[in-house]
Amino acid sequence: MFQMKKIACALALAAGVTTAQAGEGSFGWIYTLDLQPKGTLEFEQRIQYNRGQAGGKYDFWQGRSELEYGVTENFQLAGYLNYSYVNAYRNYPATDEFPNGETGGWGVSYPSDNKYSKGRMEGGSIEAIYRITNPVIDPVGVGLYGEVTLGSMKDEVEARLLLQSNFLDDKLVLAANLVGAIEKVKFVQGETGPESMIDILFGASYRVANNWTAGLEARFHNDFYGYKYQTHTQQAWFFGPNVHYATKDWWVTGAWRWQPTGGKCWAPNDGECSDGRVWDSHTKNEFIVKFGMPF
Amino acid sequence: MQWKPAATLALIPVAALIAPAVAHAKIYVSVEETQQRLFPGEKLTLNPVALTEAQREKMRDLSSVREPFRGERVWKTAKGDWFIVDEVVGKHEMVKYALAINADGTIKGIEIMEYVESYGYEVGEASWRNQFVGKTADATLKLNKDIKNIAGATLSCKHLTDGVKRLMVMYDLALKGSK
Numbered sequence: 037m038f039q040m041k042k043i044a045c046a047l048a049l050a051a052g053v054t055t056a057q058a059g060e061g062s063f064g065w066i067y068t069l070d071l072q073p074k075g076t077l078e079f080e081q082r083i084q085y086n087r088g089q090a091g092g093k094y095d096f097w098q099g100r101s102e103l104e105y106g107v108t109e110n111f112q113l114a115g116y117l118n119y120s121y122v123n124a125y126r127n128y129p130a131t132d133e134f135p136n137g138e139t140g141g142w143g144v145s146y147p148s149d150n151k152y153s154k155g156r157m158e159g160g161s162i163e164a165i166y167r168i169t170n171p172v173i174d175p176v177g178v179g180l181y182g183e184v185t186l187g188s189m190k191d192e193v194e195a196r197l198l199l200q201s202n203f204l205d206d207k208l209v210l211a212a213n214l215v216g217a218i219e220k221v222k223f224v225q226g227e228t229g230p231e232s233m234i235d236i237l238f239g240a241s242y243r244v245a246n247n248w249t250a251g252l253e254a255r256f257h258n259d260f261y262g263y264k265y266q267t268h269t270q271q272a273w274f275f276g277p278n279v280h281y282a283t284k285d286w287w288v289t290g291a292w293r294w295q296p297t298g299g300k301c302w303a304p305n306d307g308e309c310s311d312g313r314v315w316d317s318h319t320k321n322e323f324i325v326k327f328g329m330p331f
Numbered sequence: 332m333q334w335k336p337a338a339t340l341a342l343i344p345v346a347a348l349i350a351p352a353v354a355h356a357k358i359y360v361s362v363e364e365t366q367q368r369l370f371p372g373e374k375l376t377l378n379p380v381a382l383t384e385a386q387r388e389k390m391r392d393l394s395s396v397r398e399p400f401r402g403e404r405v406w407k408t409a410k411g412d413w414f415i416v417d418e419v420v421g422k423h424e425m426v427k428y429a430l431a432i433n434a435d436g437t438i439k440g441i442e443i444m445e446y447v448e449s450y451g452y453e454v455g456e457a458s459w460r461n462q463f464v465g466k467t468a469d470a471t472l473k474l475n476k477d478i479k480n481i482a483g484a485t486l487s488c489k490h491l492t493d494g495v496k497r498l499m500v501m502y503d504l505a506l507k508g509s510k
């Protein structure tokens with residue numbers, strides 16, 4: 037049971053892995069209010085790669101294939117297919133049970149000191165975004181976002197408040213997301229765990245040349261045990277750059293986030309926090325590549 | 332079912348190559364053709380304008396457009412009408428357009444010369460462009476005030492509207508009454 041709880045904590049903190057992007061995404065992880073025009077479709081493919089934990093080897097890949105549709109000028113619906121691949125080996129610190137390091141973390145079904153790798157078709161998500169004000173014509177763009185995920189690793193309801201302001205002929209974009217999520221994490225033996233999350237994402241992106249933008253983004257991440265944010269379990273910061281190229285027929289975005297030291301853990305398991313960083317679904321470095329094709 | 336990330340990553344450049352097969356339209360009209368659309372049969376003479384920093388600052392203040400204006404793309408007809416080519420920021424690239432001003436200071440018309448974006452081609456339709464016809468430098472020329480927006484083309488509509496405002500301010504400051 038202790039091990040199950042340990043995995044529960046590890047799995048539960050994965051909300052940040054499953055982030056997505058509305059419309060054309062100039063940021064890696066921050067949603068903007070650039071929605072699909074009414075009656076138009078866009079296909080989007082994203083690959084996120086989380087690399088490196090306390091030691092050993094930890095690689096977590098997540099893929100999301102998405103179709104976005106503009107229902108009205110200010111309302112967009114999207115559907116996702118989610119899948120992942122994990123490759124881990126003694127990535128957590130040593131314990132009494134595993135003195136050479138423990139194999140664990142998000143996507144690892146059971147703790148051991150053996151190599152573990154597995155690919156999964158996780159499930160799907162449905163997302164809706166409503167734009168209340170438009171940053172192109174209003175001083176501050178405001179939007180509401182909701183996403184429901186059903187999958188083999190977790191079920192999740194996520195809500196976001198989207199904020200965006202544009203400056204300098206809309207070439208400079210400042211954006212922030214206040215994110216809340218409630219998750220039911222699923223374990224190998226059918227047990228579940230209640231988790232919740234609050235994140236603040238913020239960043240800036242500037243059009244450095246026609247077709248090109250570059251910027252910086254940050255994430256302030258907080259995880260809790262329980263559906264009602266009962267027990268604070270993790271806190272961490274992530275920072276990194278993004279670059280985006282777009283033409284009329286397709287666009288691509290690449291971004292990198294780095295986790296500095298200074299993170300905190302209040303979870304009961306030492307393996308989820310070491311050297312001032314938090315682990316579970318999180319890593320020292322996170323990379324994302326997104327590709328979009330409007331129709 | 333196992334999923335391998337490398338296979339999906341490899342598909343991205345393939346998709347980028349395929350994308351032009353479902354490419355959207357684009358607008359490209361030359362200066363000469365645009366001149367003939369706005370001033371059919373008339374002869375236009377290049378009439379570059381040199382603006383002072385004070386004039387440029389007033390154009391920025393009144394239009395909010397920060398992209399620099401190129402004064403060498405100004406033409407004049409024998410009757411005293413003006414033809415000006417300008418560019419504003421589009422979603423991905425610059426949107427090039429032309430403004431025709433009658434000798435009496437009213438807008439004769441605008442034409443979209445270059446537009447290469449995923450969406451928003453409705454700005455090239457006469458029904459939207461004709462909103463500007465007859466307006467003067469005194470007009471507000473603000474999107475959602477005296478110029479209607481097009482859903483899905485908000486950025487292009489806003490920047491073109493602001494661009495026309497900038498040119499009308501420039502006309503008022505530097506072209507009006509000039510010989």
